[in-house]
Amino acid sequence: MTSSAAPVAQAATRLEPPLAQTPLRVDGLVKRFGQITAIDGINLELRAGECFGLLGPNGAGKSTLIRAIVGRVIPDSGRISVFGAPAASPWARAALGWAPQELAIYPRLTARENLYAFGRYAGLKGAKLREAIAWCLNWATLEDRAGEIAEKLSGGMKRRLNMAVGLIHRPQLALMDEPTVGVDPQSRNRIFEMIEALRAAGTTLIYTTHYMEEAERLCDRVAIMDHGRIIALDTREGLVESAFGKRSQVKARVNGRPQAVAAWVKSHGGRYADDLAQTGGESISGSAEFTVENPSQIAMLLDSAAATGLEVVDLSLRRPTLESVFLHLTGKELRD
């Protein structure tokens, strides 16, 4: 896949005249829809060749930010530049590729016809267009389905075609807006491979998702968005470090009287997971999470549980994840 993706960087649209090296710069961006502030003062700068993750729950403002970058939303204030050119300028359009969250393809055209149409809209023609279509079909592993009507493709294939259509002109900066929504695990892995191939070819990427594991796997840096703001921005490790330091997380599953469980969780600064259940009589069974400075504190937790008559049936130690960071910063689950 890497070999087939290699031409991307070589054949990528060259900007005339040469512009700035910074793929994307966003300064003080604000966008309101009536009373709702969708983007509330965002500043952002991408590094060439990185995969930049935008994490946030539904309604956080991710898609509005993406649409502002591709010139489909006019900001109330602030500035966006793509390789130094204003958003929606011809240079910015040529340098940007966009795979929107929706399946923005022509359902009654075949995969190849879709690629042809959007290739023409991007200004490609002749041999360049044919070459671009061949590359896209190969990149999305749709060569054997090239003649299939788009609406008859499987969900995963439609998603891949949706991505390929956005990259038909070989852009230097690709924006992927939740490309794995509604696809099965196999198709998701296929999409990950496509993203990794783009990264290997040097394409700068913005990847929005509300799946933590995707951001952890694919992204060099991650911005966490909530209520139209970026509330944290760093590498995965940097985010965890700044939120939790060297601390780790312990997840313990216990059985016991409700009052005893509550007192135990509270005394160690933990929180309930969402699987509490009555087990018969006055006992409950459930999980709680704790943050510990070092693993030796686990012994204290176990001793304390035993002292209050609780039975610890399962216990695990792990480094905090982006999910933990998000929870820590916003006080809510990412998928709320």
Next chain:
Amino acid sequence: MILSIARTALVALRRDRAALALAFILPVAFFTIFAVIFGGQHNATPRVTVVVVDQDRSEASRQLVAGLEQEGSLDILTTHSVRGQSAVPFDFAAAQAAVKAGDAPVALIIPKGFGDRPITLGPALPGVAIRMLNDTSDAIAPQVVMGLLQKVAMVSMRERMAQLGLDYAAKEVGGFTPGQKKRLEDELAALHREMEADANRPSGAQASSSDDFSGLIKVDRSAVAGESQNKNVISFYAAAIGVMFLLFTASGSAGSLLDEAESGALDRVLSSRVTMGTLLGGKLFYNTLLAFTQLVVMFVWAWAAFKMDFFSHIPGFLVMGLSSAVTVAAFGILLASMCRTRAQLGAISTLLILMMSAIGGSMFPRYLMPPAVQKAGLFTINAWAIDGFTKVFWRDLPISSLWPQVLVLLTAAAALFLVARRAARRWECA
């Protein structure tokens, strides 16, 4: 359970404005249009424009023209404008040209000598015939004019009038000799036979007669436009039905804009090098080609199946076909750019197109309609397109005569497209 199902359907209908409009507004609107056109609130007979050329200029001819001008159902034109000069009396050629051009469905030429023998009292005393030039695209007007002409001369009483004339002569002059009586009785018998023959003659044959003696005033009738009526009726309906379905096709096709907006494809297209102007231009071009192809299919079918003379009218067809196609394409794009959903587009386009087609002449000829509805029809694409096709296929007029229709259609197309472009700004950026 049945009530629950009905209630669910009712709630769904109440929230579907498009379905509500189709269910309640369209039938009422249609009923109103038909009631206005055919109902009793207007004169049953539409006013007929008649060009009158008085070549005789006698007392009798002046009285006849004055009598016709008194008729409420007729608009009598005796003069016209020529190169800036107004009130120039019509001559034969000008009257013929006016009928050919569709300015008037009927022209009456009162020939020299009419005043000497204005009425016909049997074969022995023939009157001088008035010449009627008519356009067969309007089957009603000649009949109306013929009837009103004869009304003046009391068409149904000519035998009685003659008898009264004889009685008057016998009384005042002192009677006739046996020989004179015999000749007069023969003449009356001949007149009687002729009236019986008139009464027994099929009405269609009477209507199509080129020598209409059905009253005191003799009329020689000749068609100057649309000589082959059946074939021309076919060309009329090819145009009339064609334009109506063009409108449906164009609005349905332009609805792809709404599909693309809903799927996000429109956003994606507009994030590429394609601007909204280019996009709408592309849609206009495609919809024009689609509509024009539809017209070609319609007319070629009319030629193949109904022997309509298509191939000798190709230049006129191209001019009118392309003008009509681009206008309906722009109309469809305007509707699509103003509607929010496909369902809304479906309802509004059905409502508008059926109403436009009804008053614009796609369902029945406009000359059957009251004058006010005929004028309202001028605000429809159908009326101008059908008028243009009629000029080409019925009247055999040159392409240059199509300029009013082409000008109106192209101006309408430009205006509709500009408004559509403005309405489409809502898709350009949030």
